[in-house]
Amino acid sequence: MTIQATTRMVQVRTQVLKANDNDARALRQRFHDSGVYVVSLVSSPGTGKTMFLEQTLKMLRSRYRCAALVGDLATENDAKRLARAEVPIRQIITGSVCHLEALMVKDAIADWRLEDLDFLFIENVGNLVCPATYDLGEDLRLVLFSVTEGEDKPRKYPTIFNTADVAVITKVELAAAVEFDREAAFASVQAVRPGMQILEVSAKTGFGMPQWLQFLESKRAEQRVGSNS
Amino acid sequence: MHELSLAMSILDIAGEEADRRGGAVIKSIYLKMGPLSGVIKQALVSAFDLAREDSPFADSQLMVEEVPLVVMCHVCQTEKILPSLQDFCCPECGTPCGDVISGRELEIVAMEIEE
Numbered sequence: 001m002t003i004q005a006t007t008r009m010v011q012v013r014t015q016v017l018k019a020n021d022n023d024a025r026a027l028r029q030r031f032h033d034s035g036v037y038v039v040s041l042v043s044s045p046g047t048g049k050t051m052f053l054e055q056t057l058k059m060l061r062s063r064y065r066c067a068a069l070v071g072d073l074a075t076e077n078d079a080k081r082l083a084r085a086e087v088p089i090r091q092i093i094t095g096s097v098c099h100l101e102a103l104m105v106k107d108a109i110a111d112w113r114l115e116d117l118d119f120l121f122i123e124n125v126g127n128l129v130c131p132a133t134y135d136l137g138e139d140l141r142l143v144l145f146s147v148t149e150g151e152d153k154p155r156k157y158p159t160i161f162n163t164a165d166v167a168v169i170t171k172v173e174l175a176a177a178v179e180f181d182r183e184a185a186f187a188s189v190q191a192v193r194p195g196m197q198i199l200e201v202s203a204k205t206g207f208g209m210p211q212w213l214q215f216l217e218s219k220r221a222e223q224r225v226g227s228n229s
Numbered sequence: 230m231h232e233l234s235l236a237m238s239i240l241d242i243a244g245e246e247a248d249r250r251g252g253a254v255i256k257s258i259y260l261k262m263g264p265l266s267g268v269i270k271q272a273l274v275s276a277f278d279l280a281r282e283d284s285p286f287a288d289s290q291l292m293v294e295e296v297p298l299v300v301m302c303h304v305c306q307t308e309k310i311l312p313s314l315q316d317f318c319c320p321e322c323g324t325p326c327g328d329v330i331s332g333r334e335l336e337i338v339a340m341e342i343e344e
Contacts, residue, residue: 008341012337016235133235
């Protein structure tokens with residue numbers, strides 16, 4: 001006797017990213033419990049994330065305890081550069097993986113005492129596509145693009161702009177030389193993410209950096225008030 | 230190219246479901262995907278075809294349903310489908326709409342199993 005195979009549909013409701021989402025949720029809880037404010041940075045390669053982060057760390061370190069994780073496909077060059085800021089730095093080499101995932105962050109900070117930190121920065125792999133899909137448990141996600149990349153970058157990569165909290169325009173000292181159309185760039189951000197806050201900085205000249213730090217400190221203070229209430 | 234790692238996650242989830250049902254054969258996996266998921270349908274389907282080869286799901290199909298981007302227009306007081314990710318404005322009144330109701334989905338919603 002043969003048994004006739006029958007098929008039927010079963011309802012399932014499972015997020016494809018559930019493993020990453022669970023890891024990110026656990027990380028976020030751990031960050032909150034430790035009182036560390038966590039900022040991630042995403043951009044294309046060459047936007048100046050590392051330079052921006054190096055200057056940020058140098059300006060913060062006298063008043064805050066900072067550390068940074070830096071994702072890179074292959075080299076440790078970024079970590080070496082950031083080490084000049086004299087704060088704890090750890091490189092995450094992703095190999096062929098084009099983005100960071102929550103588990104990589106979890107493993108990288110496994111032996112760190114988060115209670116001893118005020119700020120933790122996570123520099124993602126230079127890529128405006130893949131990092132959009134992965135929550136890292138961060139409090140604030142920055143998406144950066146430089147004046148040399150063209151004003152329409154946000155419209156080309158709407159998804160990453162939609163998952164980020166704040167846009168940062170870098171290398172503004174070069175704006176005039178490359179005939180950067182500031183208004184068009186702002187319009188491009190607003191087209192894909194209405195109401196998004198935009199900061200303009202030059203890590204080289206220091207332009208906009210005090211405003212950025214002020215913003216960062218106020219976000220951290222807001223969160224501490226929120227978690228104490 | 231994060232689609233391969235997503236395809237492998239889909240196979241893991243299918244594996245869990247098959248185990249839970251006593252080793253049922255999974256014919257098809259139905260996925261709902263929004264335009265803000267950051268995933269390209271064709272890339273995911275190709276990645277799935279690759280990933281399933283050396284798995285117990287070599288004959289399983291991935292069925293992707295693309296769902297629209299829906300935002301809330303606070304002027305019209307209704308939900309609106311946006312035709313483009315490049316322009317978050319109400320298609321009727323032109324008001325900027327950043328309040329996303331749906332469009333970030335990347336979810337397995339059903340499976341067709343053989344018993």
